[in-house]
Amino acid sequence: MLRAGKWGAVALMTACVLSGCANKTRQAPVDERSPQTSRSATKPLPGAENTGKAGYYTVKPGDTLIRIGMDNGQTWRDLVRWNNLENPNLIETGQVLRIAPPAPEVVATKPGTTPAAVANLPAASAGATPAMPAASAASAAAGAKPAAPVAAEAEEAVNFQWPTRGNLIAGFDEAKNKGLDIAGKAGDPVLAAADGRVVYAGAGLRGYGNLIIVKHNNTYLTAYAHNQALLVKEDQAIKRGQKIAEMGNSDADQVKLHFEIRRQGKPVDPAKYLPAN
CATH class of the missing domain: 2.70.70.10 (Glucose Permease (Domain IIA))
Structure with a gap:
């Protein structure tokens, strides 16, 4: 009886060891992927299709909409509107933002109709036909592409004063x-x-x-x-x-x-x- 009990204990111990080993081998493997894996690895960041295009900006670490706006002569509210941002405090490194106003929409009109933008002009300017300089008239008649307008620097000039007195x-x-x-x-x-x-x-x-x-x-x-x-x-x-x-x-x-x-x-x-x- 003791001999049988001894072999029974050995068998039981062996079964426990094997069971423990089996359980150990069933543990899930360690996930060695970095916890900081960028979402761009799985999904493109907003605006990625506009990377490198004129009028767009790629967000850098530490950027805020306020700084991006100031650095590009725009308001942060305009940036929110142009980019359809739900939360102006949440922008991501690598995200591409529009920093220039969208091009005005051109409304096609039928022959003989007047575009709304022209129809709404004051009567004096809507009905007036400015005289075309001779050189421009000749170019237009020849089908030449008109020269690009010169920047109206005088219209954008500002009369600044000192903001405070002091050294x-x-x-x-x-x-x-x-x-x-x-x-x-x-x-x-x-x-x-x-x-x-x-x-x-x-x-x-x-x-x-x-x-x-x-x-x-x-x-x-x-x-x-x-x-x-x-x-x-x-x-x-x-x-x-x-x-x-x-x-x-x-x-x-x-x-x-x-x-x-x-x-x-x-x-x-x-x-x-x-x-x-």
């Missing part, structure tokens, strides 16, 4: 300082440099603190950074010389106004656009 402590440097730094005291008035519309007022752009961006026309933006108080709201129309903020040191090492002028999104030296001070 200039840092000038424009395309690589290091994209505008002018003007010293002052906390609470000093910050004035709109020209007529325009506020397209951003907030603290969502790193390095600028409490920031106001004003769009003056399709060419020029101005930016006013490091304020302690913002006195205007987005989409508000403002006038040249209007107090829009109070000087401060938000996201800065001292009280100052950082002032930028951007031409088609590119920073330019404000000193070349401002009157002698």
